[in-house]
Amino acid sequence: MSQIPPYLSAIAVEKIYLKSQHKIPVLRGVDFHIRRGELVSIIGQSGSGKSTLLHLMGLLDKPTIGEIHIEGQRVDDLPAATRDELRNRVFGFIFQFYHLLPELSVLENVLAPLMIRDSTLTYWRNRHEYETRAREMIDKVGLSHRLKHRPSELSGGEMQRAAIARALVAEPSILLADEPTGNLDAQTGRGIIDLLKKLNAEQKLTVVMVTHDESIAAQAGRIVRLANGRLQRLEEAAA
Numbered sequence: 001m002s003q004i005p006p007y008l009s010a011i012a013v014e015k016i017y018l019k020s021q022h023k024i025p026v027l028r029g030v031d032f033h034i035r036r037g038e039l040v041s042i043i044g045q046s047g048s049g050k051s052t053l054l055h056l057m058g059l060l061d062k063p064t065i066g067e068i069h070i071e072g073q074r075v076d077d078l079p080a081a082t083r084d085e086l087r088n089r090v091f092g093f094i095f096q097f098y099h100l101l102p103e104l105s106v107l108e109n110v111l112a113p114l115m116i117r118d119s120t121l122t123y124w125r126n127r128h129e130y131e132t133r134a135r136e137m138i139d140k141v142g143l144s145h146r147l148k149h150r151p152s153e154l155s156g157g158e159m160q161r162a163a164i165a166r167a168l169v170a171e172p173s174i175l176l177a178d179e180p181t182g183n184l185d186a187q188t189g190r191g192i193i194d195l196l197k198k199l200n201a202e203q204k205l206t207v208v209m210v211t212h213d214e215s216i217a218a219q220a221g222r223i224v225r226l227a228n229g230r231l232q233r234l235e236e237a238a239a
């Protein structure tokens with residue numbers, strides 16, 4: 001076991017959804033610890049609660065029972081505004097369907113999180129630095145030749161690359177990826193995973209990736225399986 005303390009933890013987490021008076025228990029006691037610099041995949045069948053777990057760890061939702069900790073501090077019970085601020089600082093998110101803004105170019109999409117984070121004045125003062133940073137990020141994901149393109153003018157793989165650049169422009173500690181290859185053909189999906197592996201290896205980016213695809217999951221340094229509301233450790237592979 002590594003000596004590095006966990007950076008992000010779910011502790012005895014349970015999640016029960018309420019739907020028209022019915023209780024739907026999805027997570028039934030999950031303990032999950034992520035260390036800085038890891039590339040972990042969570043595998044599980046559709047409906048097993050993978051997205052639910054990712055949302056809880058990324059402070060998009062709260063557990064019914066249990067706790068989320070960042071660097072040993074409980075964070076799930078913080079006031080909403082503090083959690084929002086923490087979420088924006090700590091996490092980058094990517095999703096199966098990219099969620100790019102259709103009216104904006106690749107460059108504008110990547111700048112959007114900085115625009116939203118800052119006041120207009122702060123953004124205006126820093127715009128040259130931000131644009132340089134956004135262009136560097138777009139270069140890292142291999143999309144420099146598509147700066148002015150809109151999402152509708154991109155392939156699926158290119159849209160996911162743009163979404164990765166957008167998720168990373170504010171320099172989060174952890175990238176949470178929910179089925180990042182779910183809408184891509186196998187070869188394009190493999191390119192996205194190779195990019196995540198490169199960012200993990202070269203930038204020490206911590207990545208938690210959810211997938212239902214065994215071959216995609218196998219690319220991670222550590223795999224856990226979600227089944228019947230609980231996590232099982234699968235293997236510690238050489239990434």
Ligand code: ADP
Binds near residue numbers: 017024049
């Ligand atoms: P996965 O990502 O593994 O496919 P999810 O976490 O999306 O699974 O969903 C797990 C279960 O919880 C599913 O049965 C789903 O229908 C249910 N569920 C998810 N979100 C909600 C919600 N907001 N309200 C009620 N049930 C939900």
Ligand code: MG
Binds near residue numbers: 050051
């Ligand atoms: Mg899901």
